[in-house]
Every structure is written in structure tokens, then in C-alpha cells.
Amino acid sequence: MSELAADGIPVAVSLRVLKLSRQSYYRWRHQQVTKAEVVEAYRSNALLDAHLDDPEYGYRFLVGEAAEAGEQMCERTAWRICRDNQWWSVFGKKRAKNGKRPGPPVHDDLVQRDFTADDANELWLTDITEHWTDEGKLYLCAIKDVFSGRIVGYSISDRMKARLAV
Secondary structure: OHHHHHOOOOHHHHHHHHOOOHHHHHHHHHOOOOHHHHHHHHHHHHHHHHHHHOOOOOHHHHHHHHHHOOOOOOHHHHHHHHHHHOOOOOOOOOOOOOOOOOOOOOOOOOOOOOOOOOOOOOOEEEEEEEEEEOOEEEEEEEEEEOOOOOEEEEEEEOOOOHHHHO
């Protein structure tokens, strides 16, 4: 903004073009770094020091270390600062699999992973894609002839049902 003003463009015009309010611009110009940003910087420094001392600690232990250094904060604040700066514990957590195991195949594999055909209409492949529209999701199912590589049919629906492919 100051560069535009130095070029002779009035500040009010620049702010109007950029759709910014004059009040917030001059408040920011008067105090560019807020008190909350300064407090967060001190907290980040305390957490970083604690993390570098003991990289195996997670954010919960880092809160205690930062408190001993004089920076009090809740665990949620420490978690947010650590997440934003990607300060993770060296010991990762094992991810749960939610008890989901793949079941048996629904149908036999008639193609046997051989996607070639010697004549037209011998082997068709299908795929369903999801497209976002202003009115919601739209599903497109295209059927492709492997021999010619052409789309031989398609269907569109707002619900992914078996009849879409049939």
C-alpha cells in the first residue's frame, strides 16, 4: 500500500479497489503485530525448545515443559501450535483399522486380469465416476468395448445404484 502511495495513487482509492476498509488498514499499520500473535510466538518458542530437548514427547508433555519455562497454555493450544508447525513425537501411534477386513469377492473374476479382446463385443469394461454439480452429486457410468476402445453406452443418475451399470 505504501508503494502505491509513493507512486501517487491515493490510499483511499487503493483500499476501495482492493475492497479493504480504511479503519482496519490504519489499525494494522499502527500495530502490525497484535498482542495475541506475540503471545503465540512466545508459546511456540517454549514448545519448540521443549520439543528439541525431548523429541519423543507429545504435545501433552510439552505443555508441562512450556509451563516450567513460564508459558502457560491449555493442551488444545499446544496441540494446534504443534500441528501447525508439524512438531510430532518421534514415536508414532499405530493407526486402528476400525475392524474392517476385506470380505470375499462378490463375483468371480471372469476376465482373469486379461484386458484384451480378439473381436468386437467380446469384452466390455465399466467404470462409475462421481461429479459434483451445483445441485449435488452426479454419477456417470460408461461402458467401454475393449477391442475397439470406444464407449458403447453410458448412463447418468443422481444415485449410485446397480441399475446404473445394468
